[in-house]
Amino acid sequence: VMVAHSNPAIANEITTLLSENGFQTVTALDGIEAMVKSLKDRPFLAVIEVGLPKIYGFEVCKRLKGRPETKGMKFILISSPFDKNKYRREPESLYEADDHIEEHRLSELLIHSVNALKGGEPPKKEEKETEKIEKPTQETVVAKAEVKPEPPAPAAIKPAPAADDKIERAKRLARTIVSDIYLYNTAKADESIRNNTFSSVFASEMREGLKLYENRISQEVRDKGDFFKEVFALFIENKKKA
Structure with missing residues (x-):
């Protein structure tokens, strides 16, 4: 996987x-x-x-x-x-x-x-919400008591350089916001991108997203660049090319 x-x-x-x-x-x-x-x-x-x-x-x-x-x-x-x-x-x-x-x-x-x-x-979505709990049989209890082989170790994740962590976090949050707006309003977003009206059509959603962004991202990081605007602009540009 x-x-x-x-x-x-x-x-x-x-x-x-x-x-x-x-x-x-x-x-x-x-x-x-x-x-x-x-x-x-x-x-x-x-x-x-x-x-x-x-x-x-x-x-x-x-x-x-x-x-x-x-x-x-x-x-x-x-x-x-x-x-x-x-x-x-x-x-x-x-x-x-x-x-x-x-x-x-x-x-x-x-x-x-x-x-x-x-x-x-x-x-199946309905099966995800709740799972039926059954009383374990004697065979099940015995089987669980058996020693199982160790699962493969998780692949090591290489962390980003410390100096870039805060900026990457800001960009990650901006990507989360723009992808949410797009996935939950795909047809409307595609049309607005074709018509160059994305910012006006989704002005309310972008204001909400910016408010969250400013609450979570420190002024120090925001002073280093308008990563929120940068991520949105790049997303729209790439969708136009697609």
């Missing part, structure tokens, strides 16, 4: 969950690395952050699904909604991904989703 996430802490959480359940992992920290490793290692599944740097996760999914050698790969998109109370529905488009999990529900839903996709079946 390939784990592609720009936050080393989240990447380690995912690789640990997978390794504890017997899956081997390969990791990537940005979209280009995810593309290269997918083509090289051919994992059966990728757990991929929506807001990856360099190439957004949903774009990586779309590109790999369009290549003959990787069209059979499965994809789980991982998002981190900047307003968890606002988005109570699935994104409008998953860009051919097979499932979508919000970051704060990884421990609850990830392994269920991976196992379902490994078996060739799409994850």
